[in-house]
Each structure stands twice: as structure tokens, then as C-alpha cells.
Amino acid sequence: MAATSRGISKSLLPPPKTRASIAKRLSAVTGQLATAAVTAMEARHEWYSQLDARHRSWITLVAQAGIDGFVRWFADPDPSRPSTTEVFGSAPRELARRISLFQTVELVRTTIEVVEEQIDEVMPKNDRPFLHAAIVQYSREVAFSAAEIYARAAELRGAWDARLEALVVDAVLRGETDETVLSRASTLGWKTTAAVAVVVGPGPTAEATPTIESIRHEAAIAGIDLLGAVQGDRLVLLLGGDRLTEPDHPLVVVRRFVDEFGPGPVVVGPAVEHLMEASVSTRAALSGFRAAVAWPEAPRPVSAQDLLPERALSGDxxxxxxxxxxxxxxxxxxxxxxxxxxxxxxxxxxxxxxxxxxxxxxxxxxxxxxxxxxxxxxxxxxxxxxxxxxxxxxxxxxxxxxxxxx
CATH class of the missing domain: 1.10.10.2840 (PucR C-terminal helix-turn-helix domain)
Known part of the structure; x- marks a missing residue:
């Protein structure tokens, strides 16, 4: 088996001196390659033409940086895994928010296809096999780098959303729901302007974020908006939807995901008319959660209304x-x-x-x-x-x- 570096099989590479000569010839036409790539983007992708001049210039910058990076990597006497940080680092972070991951993949694919076509036109025949083999490896690393950038952005977005969601839930629990809280809830996808119910139960035994997302999925299937957060040893959920005013419908919804809670009682507060009034449902749900220990045979989930005797005896x-x-x-x-x-x-x-x-x-x-x-x-x-x-x-x-x- 041929020895390999982290970048490409050395059996596919010419000697360093030959490689340097090829890279020198290739560097002389990099501007032509970049121009051809941008022209192809305009012709193949309608959404590209709809970008403003600033964003198109950034994409041109990325394409040029990618081609220049390939030339430098290929010319390296001992090439290792290509470093593509400089490719996407040449454009502002705003570009990642302006174009989607799918569009980025389209741009990378178009650039690679155009470069491969241009290599066959502008480079000597003896250079072409080496360049084609090398660009396959380099383009793979570019694709991985793009995926990493978008994955990191998604993680940051997810972490910010989780913090914002926790703030909204905390404000509702403290009875401090105002227009700011409503705006934040709307940012998180809360659309309900009708009934709202609060659910309190033990915190999940698994990771909180995946658990809440799993619950959110089940709630969405049931046509219910959901916000949730873990507070200490409790998992608190806000449910929103027109049908929550129907008798027992909140319990029907919670049964879909009650197993996502940790062991112990899961208490559903009464439905109220709006998120601004959710403190009423919150108060009943928290009181029921504290008093539920006095009724170990209670169903799971259980309505805070059904816990009235235990709540009354516990001082509510x-x-x-x-x-x-x-x-x-x-x-x-x-x-x-x-x-x-x-x-x-x-x-x-x-x-x-x-x-x-x-x-x-x-x-x-x-x-x-x-x-x-x-x-x-x-x-x-x-x-x-x-x-x-x-x-x-x-x-x-x-x-x-x-x-x-x-």
C-alpha cells in the first residue's frame, strides 16, 4: 500500500520540484479560473443574481481564496491535510447568515466543476491528471469546512435560543409577563393568542435540550405551541393552543410526552386565556407539584384541579x-x-x-x-x-x- 500523508496519496503526486512547476503555471491563471466560476454561478443559480453587489463580491472573494489556497497547498513540498480556514475566513460572518448551507454547497460544487473544466482547457495535458486527483481531495476538505461553519453557527443559535426560552419561562413563573416577554416568545416561534396552560414535573434524567426538543416535536404534532426550561430539579412547560380550553384536552396532550419527565408527579395547571395570564396556571401547577406527594396514587399526568384537597392542606x-x-x-x-x-x-x-x-x-x-x-x-x-x-x-x-x- 502506498504511503499517504493526511492530504492525498503520495503515489498520485509528482516530485516536489515538478509539483512546484505545475503550481507556478496554475497560479498564472487563477484569476481566469475565479472569473469563470463567478460567471457560472450567475448563469446557473437564480438566487445568486438576486444578491446585492456586496454579497456577490464576498462570494467572489471566497471563490478566489479557495482557488489560491488550492495552489498553495498543491505547491507545498510536503502537503498534509488542506487548511481551508482561510477560504471561508476571507468573508464576513454575515455571509453565513445571508446564504444557506444548501446554497453554499451549490457554490462549492459549481466552483469545483468550473475549475476542473478550466484545467482541461488552460493547463498542459501532462499536468491535468495530477491536478484532477488533487482537487478531489481539496474540494472534500472545503465541503467539510463549510459544514463545520454552519454546524457551529447552528449550535450557537441553539444555545442562544435555549437561554432566551429559559428567560421567557422564568418571567412567566414569576408573573412578570409583559410586552417584552411576549416579543421574546414570538421570536422563539410562539404563535398562540388563545389558551395557555403550564405543566410542572420532575426534570428529565437525560440531557435537557434533546428532551425539550422531543417534547416540542410531540406538541407540534398535536397542534400545540410549546416553550420549556429546566429549573433546578423541575421541568416547566408552557403549552399554547385553542383546544386547551376543551375539558381534559391539556391532559391528553401531556400524555403524549409524559414519559420524557423524570420519575414523579406531572401536574397540569388550568388553561387561561392568554400568556399574560399564565401566572394563574403557574401558581396552580406549582402548588399541585409540591402537594402531589400527599396523593401518591394520583394519575400521571394529573390536573392541578384534582389536587385541590392536597393543595388546600399544604397551605395554598x-x-x-x-x-x-x-x-x-x-x-x-x-x-x-x-x-x-x-x-x-x-x-x-x-x-x-x-x-x-x-x-x-x-x-x-x-x-x-x-x-x-x-x-x-x-x-x-x-x-x-x-x-x-x-x-x-x-x-x-x-x-x-x-x-x-x-
Missing amino acids: GHARRSLARDLYGPLAASGVDLIDTLVAFFDQGSSVEGAARTLFVHANTVRYRLRRVGELTGYSPTDARDAYALRLALTLGRLLPPAETA
């Missing part, structure tokens, strides 16, 4: 007032019969017949009143979990001032 004033206002309030407003029936039902071990005997009414009357309780509150006294919330609501409703239960 909003949860206490919600139980008193939304459960006890309607019962009190309907008259004493429903409350008395509910108390008797619970005191008699959830026995309809026992409650009927205590109240001196027919059992069907008790059943009717219990159904009425369910209609007014959304909680069924015959369901163990709902009964737990109703018992707590009775106590809180009696404890809190009437103004807080109205």
Missing part, C-alpha cells in the same frame, strides 16, 4: 378558597337541604338508607339530592375521591368568611 390559600367558593358556595346558595343531606350521607358511612333514616325522608329523595350535589359542584358524593374533596369543602366553607365563599 387559593385552593382553600376554590373549594369553599366552587363546592360549598353553590350548595349553600341552594338551601340547607343539600348540605344537610351531604353531611348525613357522610356521617352514615356513605349509606343512602342511613342518611334517609336520619333525615326522615325517602331514600330516593336522598339519591336525588346527592345527584343534585354532583350537578352543582361537578363532584359526586358517591365517588371516594370526590367525597374527600366535598368533605374538605364543607369544613372550609364553614370556616372561611361568607365573602370568600360567595
